[in-house]
Amino acid sequence: MASRARPLGLAAPALAVLLLALVLAPLAMVGWRGAGLSLGPADWAAVRFSVTQAILSALFSTLLAIPVARALARRHFPGRGVLITLMGAPFLLPAVVAVLGLLAIFGRSGLLNSALDAIGLPTLSIYGLHGVVLAHVFLNLPLAVRMILQGWQAIPAERIRLARSLGFGPAETFRHLERPMLREVLPGVALVILVICLTSFAVVITLGGGPKATTIELAIYQAVRFEFDLGRAAGLAAVQVGVCALAALATWVVTRPTGFGAGLDRRLELDAPRGWRRWGDGMALTAVTLFLTLPLLAVAARGLPGLFDLPASVLPAAGRSILVALVSTALTTAIALTLALASAVRTRPLIEAAASLPLATSGLVLGTGLFLIVQPVAPPMTLALPVTILVNCALTLPYLYRILLPETRALHADFGRLADSLSLTGWPRLRWLILPRLARPLGFGAGVAAALSMGDLGVIALFAGENQATLPLVVAQLTGAYRMEAAAAAALILVTLSFALFWACDAGGRRAAA
Amino acid sequence: MLQLDHLTLVEGSFRLQAHWSCDRGSRIAIMGPSGAGKSTLLSAIAGFFAPSEGRILWEGQDLGPIAPGDRPITILFQDQNLFPHLTVAQNLGLGLRPDLRLSPAELVRIDEALSRVGLASLGGRRPAQLSGGQASRAALARALLRARPILLLDEPFAALGPALRQEMLGLVREVADETGATVLMVTHDPADARALGGHLAFVADGTVAPPQPTEALLRDPPPALRAYLGEE
Structure with a gap:
């Protein structure tokens, strides 16, 4: 295939390297500080x-x-x-x-x-x-x-x-x-x-x-x-x-x-037995x-x-959670799409590694590593939200990548040559081919990422100070303090926001694809 | 002039060789058994398949380093020649400007091209709302707009019935006449090759034979072509 240097061709490996660094640097820090310690x-x-x-x-x-x-x-x-x-x-x-x-x-x-x-x-x-x-x-x-x-x-x-x-x-x-x-x-x-x-x-x-x-x-x-x-x-x-x-x-x-065993025919339902099995x-x-x-x-x-008598901490926390979810969703979706497009033509080991490695870690592991890295430079609490966004990105990326990869592969197989033969490259290719064709899986994937980021309680618990708590952390704190009515009210807001974000992204994608 | 200069295409254990040239404006049907490498040859000329050896030249210029979209070529594939999420007019517009920022003059040209192939007033439809023949016409209309000197047809009408296929071939001839394009068309059917007129290049045993005048070749085919045609 006649290859030509495209901006996307460089963006994907660069992002993969950044992502690997985001996961490996905390792991290296953890390994270095944790080495030789006996448990x-x-x-x-x-x-x-x-x-x-x-x-x-x-x-x-x-x-x-x-x-x-x-x-x-x-x-x-x-x-x-x-x-x-x-x-x-x-x-x-x-x-x-x-x-x-x-x-x-x-x-x-x-x-x-x-x-x-x-x-x-x-x-x-x-x-x-x-x-x-x-x-x-x-x-x-x-x-x-x-x-x-x-x-x-x-x-x-x-x-x-x-x-x-x-x-x-x-x-x-x-x-x-x-x-x-x-x-x-x-x-x-x-x-x-x-x-x-x-x-x-x-x-x-x-x-x-x-x-x-x-x-x-x-x-x-x-x-x-x-x-x-x-x-x-x-x-x-x-x-x-x-x-x-x-x-x-x-x-x-x-x-x-x-x-x-391959089945060529249409699906056939199993018999539904009667009697006690029913x-x-x-x-x-x-x-x-x-x-x-x-x-x-x-x-x-x-x-x-309890919705009418919310603790003062709930609404600001909800605002922070939405912000964290929206930013990390936008970042994760853009990165996952770039990586999945780059892997559409053939499997690229660097990108596969970057998109799979986060599965072998956890929020608290990455959080600890980032804490160790950040601590000499700045008080970790001041960076609670950016760090949470980064960790959410790393941890939701594998899901999004897996959702998008079959879609980018199909897109490449169906329309890659036609688009190439028409010089449909760069921004016009994104605007007129990729986004409209992938709107549905992009919307669904973004919805999954948004709901996961919205509801995640992990790294934020390590970093959060007084005024950085996200909504899941506030719910956990209220639960821990046995303030069950308040916790339930905050939880109700959290679950509503999570599913609203999922629904908005998913429905948006489906509407754009229609 | 299109030149295949000691061209060798390799894919696994498959090898295909071609060494011939044809004049600007030629009509060449490429015929041969399934798996002989007809589509691979077109892929290589269009820039989707890099030759192992040799060069492909157009008017003396090596096409090797040129990206598919920048080659002096329009290609029609077996299927998926239109983007299903864009309207017919947008699909044609891509042939003029990939970013679809079309000037009023370009919009007029699109309408003219649609009328030219008998699709006037269908520009607002999606490809799914077209019949197979109409979709082929739309793809040909885009080829007309692009007016590239080489037109490659990789069996784009294979799914159409015989009458409709003859109609499309007539349209191909008209488009080629208007744009002065050199046409290379893959086909299984000697009737298609006759309808295109011009020359026939037979592909067999790893070689694309130099094109010969179609009528003469079909009247007195060499043994391999005779076997392929199944005539006694």
Whole structure:
């Protein structure tokens, strides 16, 4: 191909290098400061707890998702589409809001314990390992359901037709069709959730804590904020990177595309067995719907009255959160588009590395490294918001890049030559080809990035001073102070803003594409 | 004059060689079995495929270092010749100015080109609202506007029925007459080659044979071409 130096040709590698620097510089700092430090027994307890809770969360989320996904795969009922869409929402739901909702149901004075108390049974505590696992299942079960549902829908119609012609009952169908599919799909699902739970912070800071329920992420936070022991924080961060990198590597190995046998025909639904299985499917769907919606309804019920009596900190924090979300979304979208366009022609290792490396880190790891870098130059608190924006950018970029890459590849395959033959390059190519053709995935991706940045509680907790708190941090602080009505009101604003931003970006993209 | 100077195209184990030239204004049908490399040859001339050896020259100038859009070439692909999100008029406008900042005079030229190919008043439509034949006409109208000295056709009418295809070939001849363009057209069908008139270059066994007058070649084909045509 006749190649010509285009501005874009240089922009992508430059951005990839900047992004790598943004991730590697804090990692190097962490490695340098943390090297040679021996971790104490408390630190090893944190490592063990991190891994234990992540494994349990991944196991429960995955196993409980199987009956729900199967019910969705083989039953048709009004509201099925809505339910499947709803399963996509918790990924964008701010974790602090989820925690607050679970506290309203399972907490000390929540609905469940009030009921147990009323009939004279002992009450349950949500704090500790089981609370952390419960919240992680709440947040990740829907993701697992959607991934496993895709597995069910990917069973080739030819196999299903063969099964029907052989007169398979539910047991044979499970043995010959469903079990092989699950064996392929489940390890990947569990590992993805494991990685997410290893770096979870908002859940653990609220429901965990204490010597028995501290994760590495939380230990880093405590080392920086309370003990101001930056060396120890660096050591913990280095361990966290090692653990995450191992898990991310395992995910990458396990989730390579595996052939389930090509199906050429249109899709065919599995038979929906009658009898008790019908009731079983109905119960699975009812239970998961209640489990996912009741906590959020409880937040709404608690928060609505409080909207008229908000703590003074809420509105400025909301403003800061919107600012952080908008700036980091604009940055991330522009960078991800540039990288995905550059990778459209052929895979470029530098760009792949830059877009994947953030997955092996976490907000608190990057935060600690940046804290160490910034500290000699300026008081970290003065840079809380810029640092949060940068870290949000690095952590949401992998998602956005993965969303855009197949689209830029298709665009290149369909219209690359035509555009080249018409000298459609530079700004006109962006204006007349790329933006209109990619408006839909760009809008969706920007919406995901905006909601994730809006709801993220991570690095801001390390840096924020009195007047830099974002809305998720304010919600966490109010929850920690047991001011539940105020926390619920702030959470209501947070969740509304998150989904409003997602909706605005997504709908904007769809309208631009129409 | 278009010159293929000791041209060698390599893709994996596939090799294609060509060493011939043709005069300005020639009409050349390129025919041969599937996978013989007809499209690869057009890709190389259009600038999408770099030769391993040899050069492609137009009026003595080596096209090698020139980007596809800056070559003296308009190419029509098998499909996707129009951007589906732009109107027909905008698709034509790209042929005049890629940034679409069109002057009133240029807008008039677009309307004239549309009328010329029988699409008057359809400029505001999207390609999805056109029939296959109309989409081909729109692509030819853009070729008319660009008026580049070489027109490459990579089976753009393959999906059309025989009657419509003959109609399009007639239009191609008219466009070529008006712009004085040299036409290279890939086809499977000897009828298309006859309709284009001029010369025929047969591609087989890794070589693009020098173009011969079509009628004479088809009347007395060499063995490889005879085998391809399936005539006894």
